[in-house]
Amino acid sequence: MTDTTDTLTIREMCDAFDVTPRTLRFYEAKELLFPIRLGTRRLFTRADRARLTLILRGKRFGFSLEDIRQLLAMYEPDGSNLTQMQRTFEIARDRLAQMEAQRAELDVAIAELKTQLAEGEKMIAAFRAPAVEQGRP
Amino acid sequence: MTDTTDTLTIREMCDAFDVTPRTLRFYEAKELLFPIRLGTRRLFTRADRARLTLILRGKRFGFSLEDIRQLLAMYEPDGSNLTQMQRTFEIARDRLAQMEAQRAELDVAIAELKTQLAEGEKMIAAFRAPAVEQGRP
DNA sequence: AGCGTGCTTGACGTTAACGTAAATGTAACG
DNA sequence: CGTTACATTTACGTTAACGTCAAGCACGCT
Structure with a gap:
């Protein structure tokens, strides 16, 4: 076995x-x-x-190890301590709020970066095109 | 003046x-x-x-200072170096991909955390309720 | 001259989450 | 008993982006 x-x-x-x-x-x-x-x-x-x-x-x-340690510590006593569990959820909710804020920032940054890229592409295209005023032989 | x-x-x-x-x-x-x-x-x-x-x-x-230094360095030469500008966009696009991946992970983590919280609320509610089997005098 | 203020250059400290190396131990195999 | 193969403890190293002194110019004012 x-x-x-x-x-x-x-x-x-x-x-x-x-x-x-x-x-x-x-x-x-x-x-x-x-x-x-x-x-x-x-x-x-x-x-x-x-x-x-x-x-x-x-x-x-995205919790830090220290956060995690505290959370784990709270599960040990006997498993039925209401106020401690509520504290746990507080921490989790805080973290959730942080994450959603972070997501919002990330969304903004992504949008900005995308427009920057779009503008940049135009510039490159402009440079690559044999200069409009020169064509027409 | x-x-x-x-x-x-x-x-x-x-x-x-x-x-x-x-x-x-x-x-x-x-x-x-x-x-x-x-x-x-x-x-x-x-x-x-x-x-x-x-x-x-x-x-x-979310670029590192070193990334930024490299990007800035490339704008100096004369401002019309095609391959260098394209390299710039490569870096930017890579970063964009990273950010979108990060956003995806964040979305998953947020979703998970939310369900955990929801389940937790149920547990608390259960604990708080004076135990169903005990009622009915 | 003396004072206060702002600026300068080092140079060490900080934080998180391990990596990495050195010296030692010990359990099992043959 | 010797070697192999992991394990263990201890302790310094790593990375990024600054923070935080410390000691010393340099200037203008009085």
Whole structure:
């Protein structure tokens, strides 16, 4: 039977999540992960895998590791602390607002850049055309 | 008559563009600006103002200072070098592609985060409700 | 001369999220 | 027991775009 120890070595964990060992140790140092130790080696439990999933998702959302650490910390107490969960949502909503603002800025920048490019194309076309006033032999 | 020297001191330049002296010196060190010197002091010419305008615009577009330096450098030769201008547009188009990709990712992240929030609200509502199975006295 | 103000040049500090290298350990294989 | 193959800790390096002193000119005014 396949070794269903339910814990992964650092290498297995890295392969499973496509991160480097340095990253996992870093996350542990930052108190984002808490692998158990077998002697000196780390063993990542199911809980660690769940946390890492959340961490990577948080990163995609653009949260900083420190934000993520705080959010994860709030899920631990007992899972039913209303005010803490609401705080969690506050943070998430703030982040959402930031992201939407960022999107708005990005839209503006994209639009501007597009018009700049369009104007530029005209200039190039003008330069490339053998100068209207010269044609007509 | 107002002193129409047409050159600005570093302070005037800072006030005009809302940047710090450090920033202007930094840009000069990075060869993005080339103020003339009156003794030891810097004097920013009209050309510097034009360049700074472009620099700040570039930053809004998300270009790095190094990108901007290269772009600015290409405008200098004589202003009619076709291949260099095309290179400029290449860079701009690449950046545009990056920005649109970023926007797409942001859209996904926003959508995800929104659903997470929505689900979370449900959970909170569930917790807040005095447990359905308990009612009905 | 002395003072205040503004400008100058270094040069080190900052932040985030790891990368990278060095020295050491240890577990298993043959 | 020696080698191979990972693991571990420690600690300095990296990148971008400035911030933040520190020490010292340079000018005009009094």
